[in-house]
Amino acid sequence: MKPNFDLKDKVAVITGGGGALGSCIAQSLAESGVKIAILDLTIDSAKKTVDLIESKGGIAIGFESNVLSTESIGKISKEILAKWGRLDILLNAAGGNMPGATIAVDQTIFDLSMDDFKKVTELNLNGSVIPSLIFGKIMAEQGRGSIINYSSMSVDRVITRVVGYSASKAGIENFTRWMAVEMALKFGPSVRVNAIAPGFFVGNQNRALLLNEDGTYTDRGDTIIRNTPMRRFGEAEELNGAIHFLCSDAAKFITGVVLPIDGGFSAFSGV
Numbered sequence: 001m002k003p004n005f006d007l008k009d010k011v012a013v014i015t016g017g018g019g020a021l022g023s024c025i026a027q028s029l030a031e032s033g034v035k036i037a038i039l040d041l042t043i044d045s046a047k048k049t050v051d052l053i054e055s056k057g058g059i060a061i062g063f064e065s066n067v068l069s070t071e072s073i074g075k076i077s078k079e080i081l082a083k084w085g086r087l088d089i090l091l092n093a094a095g096g097n098m099p100g101a102t103i104a105v106d107q108t109i110f111d112l113s114m115d116d117f118k119k120v121t122e123l124n125l126n127g128s129v130i131p132s133l134i135f136g137k138i139m140a141e142q143g144r145g146s147i148i149n150y151s152s153m154s155v156d157r158v159i160t161r162v163v164g165y166s167a168s169k170a171g172i173e174n175f176t177r178w179m180a181v182e183m184a185l186k187f188g189p190s191v192r193v194n195a196i197a198p199g200f201f202v203g204n205q206n207r208a209l210l211l212n213e214d215g216t217y218t219d220r221g222d223t224i225i226r227n228t229p230m231r232r233f234g235e236a237e238e239l240n241g242a243i244h245f246l247c248s249d250a251a252k253f254i255t256g257v258v259l260p261i262d263g264g265f266s267a268f269s270g271v
Ligand SMILES: NC(=O)c1ccc[n+]([C@@H]2O[C@H](COP(=O)([O-])OP(=O)(O)OC[C@H]3O[C@@H](n4cnc5c(N)ncnc54)[C@H](O)[C@@H]3O)[C@@H](O)[C@H]2O)c1
Pocket: 015, 016, 017, 018, 019, 020, 021, 022, 039, 040, 041, 042, 045, 065, 066, 067, 068, 092, 093, 094, 095, 096, 097, 123, 127, 150, 151, 152, 153, 197, 198, 199, 200, 201, 202, 203, 204, 205, 206
């Protein structure tokens, strides 16, 4: 029998949907007939993605929302249900690094600001847990749904400087497994929770770290390329196929996994 990748008429919520990766998958899912709710810190950022989707005939709505606000996410979940009557997919794409939670080249771990460490941990970990609890409850009640979290290459191997980001993404992977087990044991096999672990994709947050102004690699960018067997950075749309698959019935026996999409970075010893 042919595997079922069809997502037509499903409803997806994408946090951080105004960002580089969130906007790209939002447009891709919309092209497959998925109705998209974009949540981002500002309505302008959310609207940009909504406009791109609508310009290609897709269906989308934007919300201004902080993923750390239980109240705001709760209110939005009710609005989405009132509008579309269901929720099938949650992509927790809001997240990222913060300069204060990194260790600069001339610093050591003892220079770490605990305030910034806390902020980055809250954004990446709590910022996925809160939407997962609110939208995941709707899925549990429906007996059906798929949640995808965004991890990183900085979990299994240490990537220098990004200590707070790494710790919070490690938490995300553990939470992914934890929630996957909890949902399957208590709410049946059709509410699934997985994560993707993107390799290196040039985006707003890391462009200056990876590329010089003339487009050549920085030292850090060069080191990453040397540790990536495919010898290039990823393109945002190269995440889309994996996300489509994980959200579809073709992946209905898959829960609790973290899928690297990284040009071989996580497999390579560097030698
Ligand atoms: N770009 C990469 O190479 C890469 C690699 C691995 C993992 N990731 C992860 O993928 C996810 C998306 O990354 P990206 O490159 O698209 O980043 P991005 O900065 O382009 O997008 C993130 C979006 O999240 C929004 N956001 C930030 N804080 C928020 C909050 N509190 N509430 C609601 N929205 C908030 C931002 O406004 C932004 O639109 C992040 O979790 C990131 O850590 C990215």
